[in-house]
Amino acid sequence: MELQETLEEGYVEILDHLRKRSLWMLQYCTACGAMExxxxxxxxxxAERFGIAPFVTSRQSDILLVTGYVNIKTLRRLITxxxxxxxxxxVIGFGSCTINGGIYWDSYAIVKRLDLYLPVDVxxxxxxxxxxxxxEGFRTLMKLIDEGKANGWKKYQENYEYYxxxxxxxxxx
Amino acid sequence: MVEEIKRVVVGEVVEKRPxxxxxxxxxxxxxSTLNALKALSFNRLNLLTAVDFIKENQFEIVALVYSDxxxxxxxxxxxxxxxxxEIETLIHIYPNAFKYEVELGEMFGIxxxxxxxxxxxxxxxxxxxxxxxxxxxxxxxxxxxxYESRNVEVKYD
Numbered sequence: 001m002e003l004q005e006t007l008e009e010g011y012v013e014i015l016d017h018l019r020k021r022s023l024w025m026l027q028y029c030t031a032c033g034a035m036e037x038x039x040x041x042x043x044x045x046x047a048e049r050f051g052i053a054p055f056v057t058s059r060q061s062d063i064l065l066v067t068g069y070v071n072i073k074t075l076r077r078l079i080t081x082x083x084x085x086x087x088x089x090x091v092i093g094f095g096s097c098t099i100n101g102g103i104y105w106d107s108y109a110i111v112k113r114l115d116l117y118l119p120v121d122v123x124x125x126x127x128x129x130x131x132x133x134x135x136e137g138f139r140t141l142m143k144l145i146d147e148g149k150a151n152g153w154k155k156y157q158e159n160y161e162y163y164x165x166x167x168x169x170x171x172x173x
Numbered sequence: 174m175v176e177e178i179k180r181v182v183v184g185e186v187v188e189k190r191p192x193x194x195x196x197x198x199x200x201x202x203x204x205s206t207l208n209a210l211k212a213l214s215f216n217r218l219n220l221l222t223a224v225d226f227i228k229e230n231q232f233e234i235v236a237l238v239y240s241d242x243x244x245x246x247x248x249x250x251x252x253x254x255x256x257x258x259e260i261e262t263l264i265h266i267y268p269n270a271f272k273y274e275v276e277l278g279e280m281f282g283i284x285x286x287x288x289x290x291x292x293x294x295x296x297x298x299x300x301x302x303x304x305x306x307x308x309x310x311x312x313x314x315x316x317x318x319x320y321e322s323r324n325v326e327v328k329y330d
Contacts, residue, residue, distance in 0.1 A: 073296050100323045106313040108305045109297060112320045170320065172299035 013148065019062075019088065020145040021051045023138075026061035028081065030074055032128060033067025033095050040131040052138055058084040063141070066118075069097035071109040075117060076171055082118055087153045090141055093120045094134070096127045103127070116166045119152030174245050181209040194247045203251045204261045207236060210249070211266055214242040218267035221274065223281045227308040230255045232283060236263070253283075262287030280306040 027037055041047045041054055055061045058081045070078060082091070093114045096102040101112035114120055121144060124137035144150040156163060175188045184198035184206065198206045207218075219237040226233060236249045253260060260277075262285050263270040274285040278292040282304040285291040294300060303310040 071296075073298055076298065100325075101316075101320070105322070106316050108310075108312045108315045110316075110320070112316075112322045116321060172301070 016145055016148055020142040023050075023052050023062045023090075023142070024055040024060060025052055025063040025065055026055055026058055026081070026085070027065045027067060028074075028078055030066075030068040030070060033097075036128050036131055036134060037065075037067065040134045045131040045135060047135060047138065050135070050138055050142065058082075059086060061085055062089060064089065064091045064118075065094055066091065066098055066114060067094040069102065069104050069107075069110045070114060070117075071107075072111065072170055073109075075111055075167070079117065079167060088145075088150075089153045090121045090145070090150055091118050091152055092137060092141060093123045094137075095129060096125060099123055099125060111170055117163060117170070119156045119163070121150045121152045174243055177213055178210070178247065181213065182206050192245050194245065196247060196249045198249065198251050200251050200253050200260070203234065203236075203249070204263060204266065206249055207238065207263060208266050210238055210247060213240070215240045215245075215247055217241060218263070218269055218273075219246070221263065221270050221277070223277055223283060223306075225255075225281065225306070225308045226252075227255070232258050232281065234260055234277075234283075238267075258283040260285055262291075264288060280304055282307065 027034070029037065037054075039045055041052075047053070052063070062085075064082055064085065066078065082089070091114075093099060097104060097110070098114040098120070101107075101110060104110040105112060111117065122137050122141045124133055126133055129137070141150060175186060175194060178194060178196065179186050182196055182198065183202050184196055187195045187197075189195055196206060215238040217239045219239050221234070221236045224233040224235060231252045232255055234251050234253060237246060238249065239246050258281070260283060262274060264274070264287070271288065271290070272295075274288045275290050275293065275295050277283040278285060279295055279297060279300075297305070302315060305312065305315075
């Protein structure tokens, strides 16, 4: 039994080590944040050298990159997209809008904190974050995955009721 | 161009600049004015929106129409009372007015007669408060009450 547990742990560690080298990214570009993505993924900064490539469907993506503000209409779609993704899945909050509302802190439609509604693994601060900052965020996520600390999706499963309650408060489901 | 407009429009016509003409009409003549302007080659509706004049207890409905042929913009304005506001639809004149009218209903609470989607939620799903673009709606208060903020102190130098 102990041997099997040890083997399983080692197996997960090896998987994590390999997994961090091939992350497919689904960008949820709500706003100005989409501007920094083309230089990040094209030849100048070239995110693909880290194994991070943009992808088009939620079912086959690993990272959900939320760029910019999230309002009450897009939050509902964002939750649907997040729940469609297969685990392991990671969420990156991009820009100050996802951290504390940014310049939309007094808006009637913008939710201020993304981590109340979705489990965010890494935040990239800035308005806007430069491509270097985005790459640094990706590298941080890769490091967390390697160490087995990027457990946002497990947190979401374990605290499902907490997240649903927060979502219901805003979306009035 | 002003003379031609004056001939077909019932209301006040002001020429601000050669390419900006302001037409102020009564509420009943709003749709018919735009219909007449469309016949005068004003074939594009650029904007349909409202302005809240809370002190006068009125909404001003503003429509911007543009003539590609004459390169002239005409601004058509009308005032409606602020209590139980209603206007006629423009979708049979300018089809792109459809979403602008939905926005009028959502953001100002103005009911558009003849538009099937009027007063249906478009951006603000599940909204239960005052329409947000009215002047008596307090955006900061609403945001603080409904959306939880991060509890940190920011220090500036």
